[in-house]
Amino acid sequence: MEAGAYTPPMPHGKVDHREPPTVRAVGLTKQYRVADKEPGMLGTLRHFVKRRFRSIEAVRGVDFEIAPGEIVGFLGPNGAGKTTAIKMLTGLIKPTAGQAEVLGYTPFDRHPELLRRLTLVMGNKQQLIWDLPAMDSLRVNAAVYGIADDEADRRVRMFAAMLELDKELTQPVRKLSLGQRMKAELIAALLHHPKVLFLDEPTLGLDVNAQTAVRAFLKQYNAEHGASILLTTHYMADVTALCERVIVIHQGTVLYDGTLSGVIERFAPYRELTLDLQANAADRVDEATLERFGEIEQHDGQTVRLLVTRDALRDTVRRALSELPIADLTVGDPPIEEVIGRLFASAPTRESAPSADGTEADR
Amino acid sequence: MNPLFTPRFGSPRHRLRVGGSMLSMWSAYMAAYRFEIVLWMVATMLPLIMMGVWIEAGASGLFPDITSASVARYFLAVFVIRQLTVVWVAYDFEYHVVSGKLSPLLLHPVDPGWQFVFSHLGEQVVRLPFFVGVVAIAVAIYPAALQDAEGGWWLPGAGQIVGFVLLTYAAFVLRFLLQYTVAMLSFWVERVGGFEQLTYLPYLFLSGMLFPLEVLPAEVSNVLLWTPFPYLVWFPAKLLVDGDVELTRGLLTIGGWFVVLLVTNRLVWRRGLAHYSAMGA
Numbered sequence: 001m002e003a004g005a006y007t008p009p010m011p012h013g014k015v016d017h018r019e020p021p022t023v024r025a026v027g028l029t030k031q032y033r034v035a036d037k038e039p040g041m042l043g044t045l046r047h048f049v050k051r052r053f054r055s056i057e058a059v060r061g062v063d064f065e066i067a068p069g070e071i072v073g074f075l076g077p078n079g080a081g082k083t084t085a086i087k088m089l090t091g092l093i094k095p096t097a098g099q100a101e102v103l104g105y106t107p108f109d110r111h112p113e114l115l116r117r118l119t120l121v122m123g124n125k126q127q128l129i130w131d132l133p134a135m136d137s138l139r140v141n142a143a144v145y146g147i148a149d150d151e152a153d154r155r156v157r158m159f160a161a162m163l164e165l166d167k168e169l170t171q172p173v174r175k176l177s178l179g180q181r182m183k184a185e186l187i188a189a190l191l192h193h194p195k196v197l198f199l200d201e202p203t204l205g206l207d208v209n210a211q212t213a214v215r216a217f218l219k220q221y222n223a224e225h226g227a228s229i230l231l232t233t234h235y236m237a238d239v240t241a242l243c244e245r246v247i248v249i250h251q252g253t254v255l256y257d258g259t260l261s262g263v264i265e266r267f268a269p270y271r272e273l274t275l276d277l278q279a280n281a282a283d284r285v286d287e288a289t290l291e292r293f294g295e296i297e298q299h300d301g302q303t304v305r306l307l308v309t310r311d312a313l314r315d316t317v318r319r320a321l322s323e324l325p326i327a328d329l330t331v332g333d334p335p336i337e338e339v340i341g342r343l344f345a346s347a348p349t350r351e352s353a354p355s356a357d358g359t360e361a362d363r
Numbered sequence: 364m365n366p367l368f369t370p371r372f373g374s375p376r377h378r379l380r381v382g383g384s385m386l387s388m389w390s391a392y393m394a395a396y397r398f399e400i401v402l403w404m405v406a407t408m409l410p411l412i413m414m415g416v417w418i419e420a421g422a423s424g425l426f427p428d429i430t431s432a433s434v435a436r437y438f439l440a441v442f443v444i445r446q447l448t449v450v451w452v453a454y455d456f457e458y459h460v461v462s463g464k465l466s467p468l469l470l471h472p473v474d475p476g477w478q479f480v481f482s483h484l485g486e487q488v489v490r491l492p493f494f495v496g497v498v499a500i501a502v503a504i505y506p507a508a509l510q511d512a513e514g515g516w517w518l519p520g521a522g523q524i525v526g527f528v529l530l531t532y533a534a535f536v537l538r539f540l541l542q543y544t545v546a547m548l549s550f551w552v553e554r555v556g557g558f559e560q561l562t563y564l565p566y567l568f569l570s571g572m573l574f575p576l577e578v579l580p581a582e583v584s585n586v587l588l589w590t591p592f593p594y595l596v597w598f599p600a601k602l603l604v605d606g607d608v609e610l611t612r613g614l615l616t617i618g619g620w621f622v623v624l625l626v627t628n629r630l631v632w633r634r635g636l637a638h639y640s641a642m643g644a
Contacts, residue, residue, distance in 0.1 A: 032640060092466050094637050112472035120470055127467030129388070131395050136388045143384035144473050146377055 021065035022196050022228040023089060027098030028062040030084050031055050058084040060252040061098065071222055071229040073243035073260065081252040082232045086198045090120045102196055116145060119194040123201035126185050133170045134184040138191060145192035152191065159187045162217050179210030186214065190221060197229045203238055215241045236333050270307040272334040273316065277302045281325035293320055307334060381473060382481065389485025400490050404497070407445050411501060413573055414438030418505065428577055433604060435508035436517070437575050439501060440527070440600035445572070446494040447487055448535045448595065452479045453559040456546035460639070461553055476543065483539065519603050530599035533617050537591050540624040547628070550635030571597025588612070591620040
């Protein structure tokens with residue numbers, strides 16, 4: 001049932017900014033009214049007699065657009081408003097103010113033509129029925145989306161091969177590991193070949209192998225179907241592997257919208273240097289000594305984590321190896337929480353969306 | 364503004380396929396819970412207990428219109444109706460709203476209500492062999508229920524049987540709609556069990572599950588016949604047992620309540636969705 005599908009005229013896997021955006025948020029705002037109860041018996045009694053409510057603005061005036069075929073990382077600390085924004089964009093909740101538009105539809109109307117081209121995957125919520133094999137739920141999805149049985153089987157086989165699933169699909173979902181369950185969820189969510197994917201923490205809690213498989217799968221899906229993806233994650237590796245563009249949201253407002261390379265250069269011009277000191281010599285190394293090598297993130301007996309600027313990395317590693325009693329040494333990216341933390345600490349900034357055609361984000 | 368009904372797409376054949384796949388999935392699901400279903404059936408044995416009570420009452424001569432055999436037939440029919448009209452959508456829907464599991468269903472281009480309808484029908488498929496067995500045992504214990512005054516077999520006519528099945532499913536639809544509408548209060552109050560109990564009490568006492576409604580004074584039963592409750596149990600049972608019902612009035616009342624409940628349900632659904640914050644979803 002691909003008729004009338006939203007197909008970008010560009011070669012697949014390319015972002016097309018000439019086409020109208022697939023996702024558009026204009027002044028998107030959501031206020032929640034939450035009951036406010038003081039702790040203790042007295043608070044409960046007072047709450048029982050007269051409820052007090054507090055208004056919380058989870059999302060305030062968020063604007064952005066996502067082009068066909070674009071993969072955008074939606075980043076921010078817990079409670080920043082990412083999930084609320086995604087719920088509004090998928091039509092699950094009604095915006096208090098502002099507008100959401102996906103493929104030209106207002107999501108909250110839940111028009112079937114939109115629902116057939118959209119999907120939402122939540123890492124902590126599943127659509128598959130726990131006590132049944134995924135295959136049973138997939139049959140219903142095939143019927144619901146009007147996909148012929150043989151075509152549905154073909155798609156399932158293809159997705160399953162890409163995700164290295166096989167007989168897991170005929171076992172009850174509750175018997176599967178977290179990683180296998182997430183992969184089965186992805187098959188259920190993409191069976192109807194949606195053009196817009198909202199993914200809320202799709203790699204949450206998965207082991208490294210499963211994370212890699214999910215990333216590769218999403219990348220391939222994006223390339224083959226020219227689908228737009230908005231993805232929230234706490235893993236830097238997801239972002240670097242998939243997203244050319246990131247939107248950083250904090251306390252309900254957009255703090256940064258631009259290229260991934262831009263956010264890393266501006267806010268994390270650092271590498272993380274982890275030193276394991278030799279057990280017998282660890283006591284002799286004090287903080288003052290370590291500070292000469294970089295900014296101390298953590299100093300915990302034998303383990304030291306330092307932030308070192310990219311320029312100084314080579315020199316610092318050489319000096320550390322010769323001057324400190326080192327058992328082991330690793331260099332890596334600081335966790336994305338660090339990058340984002342620094343972003344929030346700095347003054348709020350805003351960049352316009354770049355034309356990201358063909359920009360290589362990986363380095 | 365959300366439309367009152369999720370606009371349909373696809374042909375009748377497509378809709379049939381969706382229904383078939385949901386029925387097959389939910390039957391498989393319920394089959395995994397067959398032992399719970401048997402236990403649950405024990406909890407719906409009330410009509411059989413009432414049957415025992417009323418066989419004694421019929422024999423006592425206190426109720427001139429009621430014989431032991433006719434009342435036994437009546438409660439056997441009530442038992443069958445009860446098995447086909449077990450509805451728990453209030454609790455299921457509440458769980459879906461509070462846990463956020465409604466969200467994935469909302470993203471399907473099919474109204475989420477159908478999943479609940481077919482989970483009930485799937486449960487009936489699994490329950491069927493068990494309750495047929497119970498009916499057979501009850502008849503074996505009290506064969507007079509299916510014997511006429513001369514000792515021959517008593518069997519209802521084909522028209523009565525067809526009418527009974529159709530009216531039983533009409534009862535299921537009414538009861539489902541009633542409870543599904545109450546269930547939607549969970550968009551606002553999060554726990555709807557108490558409200559469901561409020562509708563369960565009149566259902567228990569006014570539907571004919573505890574006593575045949577003929578024993579009530581005519582004025583009372585006349586008023587009662589304007590409410591949906593007699594049509595949930597008494598009406599189809601009475602049709603099967605002696606066919607002595609006002610069919611036209613019954614059908615019109617059922618149709619009227621169907622429209623009222625469906626429209627109310629869809630209005631509450633629309634308002635509720637605007638209120639739904641997809642808790643935890």
